Amino acid sequence: MPVQYILGEWDFQGLTLKMVPPVFIPRPETEELVEWVLEEVSQRACADPLVLEVGCGSGAISLSLLSQLPQSRVIAVEKEEAAIHLTRENAQRLQLQDRLQIIPLDVTTEECWMQLLPWGPLDLVVSNPPYVFREDMEHLAPEIRSYEDPVALDGGEEGMDVIAHILTLASRLLKDSGSIFLEVDPRHPELVHSWLQSTPDLSLDLIAVRKDFCGRPRFLHIQRSCPVDTWPGPQTVAVHG
Template structure:
């Protein structure tokens, strides 16, 4: 029978509260009340972080300090505020830099996620372009990539009867590629792999293609604009049977959608999150199609809600013709 692995992850980004009542503070008025460490009339990176942190906090923006640090460091060409040296922290900012920080910060005041504000974000050591409404990859999903890589390397070690150990060269199918984070990370981690990435949203397909070209991985990825519920096995087997199917599908229970953070509800593609009444609408579609795609002992890796393991196991028991076995459940780094 085919081997089916799935992953248990749930988003663990800190909860984002409802904005407090009150008007947005005027940047000009607030800035006149702030002392500047670089001297009269001069503004440093540290001043800007402290200033915008206060503005964000006053207006109920979640993770106020982190948001201000990311924006200021981005304008200064750094990944993190902590990576800036002392000179960068205390050198007066130019008028252009101050204007750029203000423009980005006003986007954050509208509850736009920092990833969209900056237009890029790091995932598995890759810097990927980001833009709304394409789903933003979460840090816990990096574990999903690591587990796929571990299995492929383990397969080679187990099958190696001679030296050197063969290099894995799997054909991987990602369903719901979004920005391309999972697919492109796997291509980097498994240099001999090839990936078929599909998404039903044109914006996601375009962004995955753009990120693939930026990373010079376009020769090893085939990107399909298609809904998995309308796909046939023939269309997805252009490189032969699949070794691994991987997906971070929509798995939020429909009744839980209304309680999601404002950043998500206002900017991200809700279809990439809403899994239907039981959160399993797309999960069931993937599992039903998997046997016609996978090689013998192929694997399916899924990120799911903590309530899904028992539900999926019962569903599989009701569909023995699929010959899929629940092999393992892994918790994310949040313990969920």
């Protein structure tokens, strides 16, 4: 059994979160994703962003953002009941529940975006989605396969199943120049870039890729295109060390 489940809690971005199986355990890489989001928010001088997290799990990302952006609001969507209960409990433990709206929702269903329209438009969409390639699932560590929810890991044949739905959803809900931040498999930057080029109607551009502490391309920054009359020019994919 993973030590996080044995202890019943784990630290993430300075917060002590309750952990219970089979809810996905947040990894150190995801702390880097949160740090990147915070960097971008500070550069935009946007103190009160409205954020959507897709697949909140234990609430690690949502609660970290709420704790460090005291005027922000977060909408967290999640389809697994155990994760919804755990996020709600962690929010109450940290007294952050007043700025968090948890919505039971499966983003792979048709017209799911319509349930979120009343909450938009959004400044940011953040997610550590299921992105493991189907063929890699059987090679995961035994403690992961035995205890953690496979739904939080399995991203389909190329790990893109949920990612594609998140991008489609975000394109309908983001403000102009709103951003999507994703944690992905190192093989995904090229796959996502190609997928976005094949779906220009979404008006989304991959503008930056960042490596994790092991030097693997792990995080994506995707932005909703500006209207034509304010279009700043061609955008390129930047790789940060």
